[in-house]
Amino acid sequence: MMPSLPALAKHALAPLAGVLAIAALSACSTTSKPPLTTAQAAEAQRNEAQHLFDQAQSFTAGEQYDDAINLYKRAVSIDPKNMLAWYYLGVICNHQQRYAEAVEAWRVAADIAPMDPRPYFALGLQYQELGMYGDAAACYDRSLEAQSDYLPALKKSVEVDQLNDNYTDVTLKRINLALLRETDPKWVYFLRMTQLKTQERVSRAGGSTGH
Numbered sequence: 001m002m003p004s005l006p007a008l009a010k011h012a013l014a015p016l017a018g019v020l021a022i023a024a025l026s027a028c029s030t031t032s033k034p035p036l037t038t039a040q041a042a043e044a045q046r047n048e049a050q051h052l053f054d055q056a057q058s059f060t061a062g063e064q065y066d067d068a069i070n071l072y073k074r075a076v077s078i079d080p081k082n083m084l085a086w087y088y089l090g091v092i093c094n095h096q097q098r099y100a101e102a103v104e105a106w107r108v109a110a111d112i113a114p115m116d117p118r119p120y121f122a123l124g125l126q127y128q129e130l131g132m133y134g135d136a137a138a139c140y141d142r143s144l145e146a147q148s149d150y151l152p153a154l155k156k157s158v159e160v161d162q163l164n165d166n167y168t169d170v171t172l173k174r175i176n177l178a179l180l181r182e183t184d185p186k187w188v189y190f191l192r193m194t195q196l197k198t199q200e201r202v203s204r205a206g207g208s209t210g211h
Helices: 016-029 038-061 065-078 083-095 099-112 118-129 133-146 151-163 169-179 185-204
Strands: none
Touching (some): 038 083, 083 099, 118 133, 118 151, 133 151, 151 185
């Protein structure tokens, strides 16, 4: 903080006897304020990072993706524990086909918030889009470990099992759980068709196939 200006104007005509007292007061008034405590400094950093995050969100809405990426990176350099900044950094990097950067950002987000299903779900989507179905399935599993009823991961894990021709009792459990909550007719149809095939495979395997 800049030191405050000396407040001497009102004492310009003070009696000579008060000069020493005025000088002492002036010295006190020009002294710097105490430094921020560790907690105050951390809060100031979080506020600055949040401001950059908000700006990045605005740039994202305006499709200024390179600027958004730069701001998200600045935000996490100031506040490395800002999970949402890491997560959205991954989202925009993925959109820009900067896949390695997206993976790194989402993995950091997952480490910061291991009980949030979104980072591993996002990783799973990227791997699935790239045709890496085994890696996608593993990421959906991790997402569902964080939140067992996370509907997006339930649906995509079933889809990847179907793509992998991997119909198991775990698949069936996820289908049943997803059907309790899904309302999109296309997804409901897909889940019911996959449910029939999975029931057949699991029955043929003796009722328990593992995953």
